Amino acid sequence: MESEAPLHRARGGWITFPFIIATMGGLTLSSGLCANLITFLRDEFHFEDTDAAKITNYVNGSITFIPIFAAIVADSFAGCFSVICFSSLVSLLGVVLLLLSATVSHLRPPSCEKGSIFCKHPTPLQAGLLYLGLTLLSVGNGGTRFTLASMGADQLDTTKHQGIFFNWFIFTIYVANFVSSTLMVYVEEHLGWGWGFTIFTMANLVGLVVFLCGSKFYRFVTPNGSPFKSLACVIVAATKKKQMPLSPQSGDYHHDGDGINSPTPFFKFLNRAALKSEEEYSSSKIVSPWKLCTVQQVEDLKRLIKIVPIWISGLILSIPIAVQMSFMIIQGKTMDNHISSHFKIPAATIQVCLLIATCVTISLLDRVVFPLWVKLAPNRPPTPLQRIGIGHVFTILSSIVAALVESKRLSVARSHDLLGQVDAVVPMSLLWLAPPLAILGVSEGFHFAGQVAFCYQEFPASFKSTATAVVGLTIAGAFYSSNLVIDAVQSATAWLPNNINKGRLDNVYWLCSGIGALNLVFYLVCAFVYKYHKA
Known part of the structure; x- marks a missing residue:
């Protein structure tokens, strides 16, 4: 040895x-x-x-x-x-x-x-x-x-x-x-x-x-095997026993040393997955997990179900972000990219404003804001849901500022008779795109890190390795959903023609801010009723 x-x-x-x-x-x-x-x-x-x-x-x-x-x-x-x-x-x-x-x-x-x-x-x-x-x-x-x-x-x-x-x-x-x-x-x-x-x-x-x-x-x-199998086992076992009456006695449920007395009443239909039948109660043989699950497995699935509304609000939150990032470079291609008389930057480079703002926000939150918060209110430390909520507000603000900037760009294009020209360069600095992107970066500094912390804290222990990947799944859903928004706008309006100088991209951003506002109300309701898991 x-x-x-x-x-x-x-x-x-x-x-x-x-x-x-x-x-x-x-x-x-x-x-x-x-x-x-x-x-x-x-x-x-x-x-x-x-x-x-x-x-x-x-x-x-x-x-x-x-x-x-x-x-x-x-x-x-x-x-x-x-x-x-x-x-x-x-x-x-x-x-x-x-x-x-x-x-x-x-x-x-x-x-x-x-x-x-x-x-x-x-x-x-x-x-x-x-x-x-x-x-x-x-x-x-x-x-x-x-x-x-x-x-x-x-x-x-x-x-x-x-x-x-x-x-x-x-x-x-x-x-x-x-x-x-x-x-x-x-x-x-x-x-x-x-x-x-x-x-x-x-x-x-x-x-x-x-x-x-x-x-x-x-x-x-x-x-160690996929934890998703245990979730499927709970659903299958609960479905097979859908006719069995639930028992208030803790001893009637399969615990397997998980330390939980009785399953919670939330989504009590699933409790049947851990409920022992007469045959399973008296048998000394190992029962298939597709027929009998532990209370811990049942409660793990319930924890994930409780997170779903928060996850949905996070997906909707990311849709305006994806839409804005989709058209940012296209906007920049029609704007003056000169920083000085002898130096200009590519339109795509303007997105570094978002990266810088996110990094600065995360640094300030972790090193200044949150430590100060803890000192002023030691009994009420900031929660991940509070951090996500603040991110919602900044995302809406970013969409509003982006709409105002695009309105300004179209106004300048109109005053110079450039609306009918494809890719005509509007005499307006590319740096006008920096403020909405910077606000978007602040938003990500709040909600993205908050979602990672929330998922890692609230997901069952067996899902810790996939918790952060679920946050990526939220972002992916937003990119796919933003294409649905773009398709819907194109089919119902004339806001997104091939030449954006002839379109109304500002109205798309106003639409995104409206979606964000409605989603904020939905999120506040979800966050208010959500109960954190006690380890």
Whole structure:
């Protein structure tokens, strides 16, 4: 036994940190081509503005939707290491296909002037290769995003060290996104898409190689099986026993040493899953979990059901954010991007205002606001639901400011007789987009971190590894739902034509602010009646 101890200590620990962080930085940077994807689709493949925005939404939605499935596969049977390796290879293949689309002339439509009648749409082969590359990139990057976080935390033994790791993990993601939105956008628009996509490909390859180089240091955690199976068992068992009368006696329920006396009355139909029949009561044999569950399993499912309304409000909250981010670059393309007489920035770079505002907000909250709150009201510390609620308010404010800025832009375009010109540059600074994006960043600093804390705190213990992935599922749902909003607006109004100078994007933002206001009322009701789980 003593000879095995040094080998055990050699696995895991902070020695794995540089490998995990470098891998995350490389893979996040490789997916950074999404930061300016709308421009690539418009300029190189001649998609209309709204179509390019919707494709980008699908890509971003998939990147945040896939992690929940990757987490289930990793927890159930494959393990984090195998999922990360496979996903990194898939992502690399996707970026290579996009690189070919950007550099091989036969794999994209011929160049033309934007809006010209001579612009050709991509052929089925060109479009198919593009969509395949975007799909592989989305699946691959989504498969590593939260799985890397779980694997990194598994290497450390204390909650304190895991917290430090998560801080650096999030910091790495934001730094990579910052580089993608600034340096890489500049490379794409000034040196060419081929150079930009080559760098993205190399970043993905380096991330994969670095991750494999650290394999001899990693601690490999054996998968324990998916906790979702126990939820399915509860539903099936409760359905099978739907005719059985409920019992008020604690001894009539299957506990299996879970420490819970009796199931709660909330959704009491599910209590039948743990209710022992006469045959199960007297039998000494192990009963199938599809027929008899523990009270703990029943209560775990109830906890998830209680969270669903909060989750729905979070999804609706993110829809205005997704809509605003969808059209931000398109707006910027029609505005003056000169910072000075000799320096100008690409339209996509303006989104760094959101990243910076989010980072500053999180830092101020954690280092200044919340410590001061605790000192002033030691018996009433800030709760995750309060933090999310404040985020709701800032999201509505951001939509209102975005609507006012777009009204101003249309007014300037109208005064200069530019409404009928496709992609006409309005003499109005790109920096006008900074205030709504900064407010949006403040919103994310409140509600995004609040949702992560809420899910990690309120999810059952068996779901801790997938709790953060569920937050990503919320964002993914918002991207998909925002496309439904865009489709509904296009079918019912003339607010979103191909030329936004002839449209009323400001009305879309006013609509989003109205959706946000109604959702805030719904959220306040849900938060008021919600009861935190007592550990």
